[in-house]
Amino acid sequence: RDFTLRVPGNNSGEIGVLVDAFNDMLAEIGRRADALQAANRTLEHEMDVRQKAEDALIVADRRKDEFLATLAHELRNPLA
Numbered sequence: 001r002d003f004t005l006r007v008p009g010n011n012s013g014e015i016g017v018l019v020d021a022f023n024d025m026l027a028e029i030g031r032r033a034d035a036l037q038a039a040n041r042t043l044e045h046e047m048d049v050r051q052k053a054e055d056a057l058i059v060a061d062r063r064k065d066e067f068l069a070t071l072a073h074e075l076r077n078p079l080a
Contacts, residue, residue, distance in 0.1 A: 001033070003026050003027070003029050003030030003033060004026075004030065005026065006023045006026065007019045007022055007023055009023060
């Protein structure tokens with residue numbers, strides 16, 4: 001959405017106050033929308049980093065299991 005639109009504010013009195021408040025509200029919504037998008041980008045990056053770390057841990061765990069299975073086999077059946 002485009003929060004850069006503004007109502008012209010050359011009115012005085014109550015209408016001018018209302019227009020100024022509306023424009024201030026649009027500016028605040030725009031700032032918060034930008035902050036929310038930045039936070040979402042940060043979270044998506046953190047999710048990617050954590051997913052890669054989890055994938056690496058899964059591979060390491062699998063290799064550990066294979067090593068322990070090989071070690072157990074060698075202990076039970078040593079090379080003569």
